[in-house]
Amino acid sequence: MNDGVNGDRQGAGAGAGADGTGSTDTAKWASRAATALWAATVAVLLLALPWAAHGRLPDPLATHWDGRTADGSMSLTASAAFPAACWAVALAAAAVARRWAGAPARTWVGAGLGFGGVLLVGAQAAIVHANLDRPDWQHARPLGPEVAAVLVAAVAAGLLGPWLAHRRGRGPRPATAADGPRLDLPEGQRAVWLSRTVNPWLGLLAAASGLGAAGSALAALGGLGGPAWALFAPCAVVAVAAAGCSSVQARVTERGLDVTFGPFGWPARHWSPADVAAARMERRTPAQVGGWGYRLSGLGTTVMLRRGECLVVRPHRGVEFAVSVDDAERGAALLNTVAARRAG
Structure with a gap:
């Protein structure tokens, strides 16, 4: 309307300004160097953490917990090699995504590598600490606050990439309003x-989630209690978010x-x-x-x-x-x- x-409409003119090719190439190489440094750092930490403390660790190590009790183990070699292999797979997937999705995917690839790297290193550090100075893996310390701390750090690292890209934007542009398309509008x-x-799919999602929230609230008031209220919160959040973006x-x-x-x-x-x-x-x-x-x-x-x-x-x-x-x-x-x- x-x-x-x-x-x-007046044609859009080209903005005056210096050629930014050199700065773009520099930024590209800096980004690649930072990614390579991060990849190498994570790989080294994953391999080195268990071996650096191998004199104080049992072999095998506890690597899985059922609640507060260790119920799974790996050899010292496997406990270092397995997360490193997972990291190698993540790097390969990131390389494919950047190759085929191009520049728009770089922000999200960076977010994924930040999240995955911190998650793997944090988990490796928590496992080493839980096994440190234990006589065997069945007596490994329980994991508790460490898990929450690792997840928080991983999410923060994952959000850092998009935040930096958002702050950076698309770089300087010399064009001004006078250079862009304009209307020949008489003075005064x-x-x-x-x-x-309107996006009808988001509207439909908002309506369905709203009905789910209303239904779970009625079920909770009718006596179902905890499970119904647990369903109400995510449905209500999705309904409000989808409605706002519909x-x-x-x-x-x-x-x-x-x-x-x-x-x-x-x-x-x-x-x-x-x-x-x-x-x-x-x-x-x-x-x-x-x-x-x-x-x-x-x-x-x-x-x-x-x-x-x-x-x-x-x-x-x-x-x-x-x-x-x-x-x-x-x-x-x-x-x-x-x-x-x-x-x-």
Whole structure:
């Protein structure tokens, strides 16, 4: 839906700026070097931890616990080789993913390697500590807080990659609102652009999860107690999250850009004309941004409800924001026009 938008679109001009090929190549090699260093560090730790303390460890070692009691073991050699082999498989899978999925997968490959590396090393360290100075593997110490600490550290390491990519965004762009598509709008004339996208599958998921939450709540109130309440929490969370991502509306006015989410228009984000460096239309797919919904990736922030054209906003500060709506080029043109007027 578009109201009051008049005039011809002006072609997008190329932004002036220095060639960034050298810095891009440097960043690529730095990323590869960091990945190689991380891969080697994890492999060395997995192999070295058991052998560094082999004089104080039983052979075989306890490697599996049933609650607080050790119920499985491996030889010292196997306890070092098995996690290292798992790490080698993870590295091979990451290499294949980067080879075939390309640049958009790099953020998530990094997240997976961070999570997997910390998880394996943490588990290896916990196993060594549990077996340290024990007469045999059946007398290994029970594992408790160590498991929770390893999981928390692994999740934090897994989130670090996407967070860094989100902070980095897509790098500097010299283009400004004056260089992007614009509308030939007479001075003093006001215009409004409005576009809305609905994802019916997310709406269906929200409805089904909502019914599940309501049903489990009724069952709990009817006497089922704990199990029903345990089902209520995840269903309610999924229902709220899916409903919030099931639809999005973008609106450009003289006040700037407003993006609202869900059937009630909340939460919402706002960019004033002074906040906008440039806007454009760009075609994106879920594979490029890491899935559906509200995504953080190397492309910045993307609200992905359907593949295809997106309105992309590059603010003066922070990373880019994209929203998948129809007629995005006209919305970008009007936003550039409003931003250029404010700057002038």
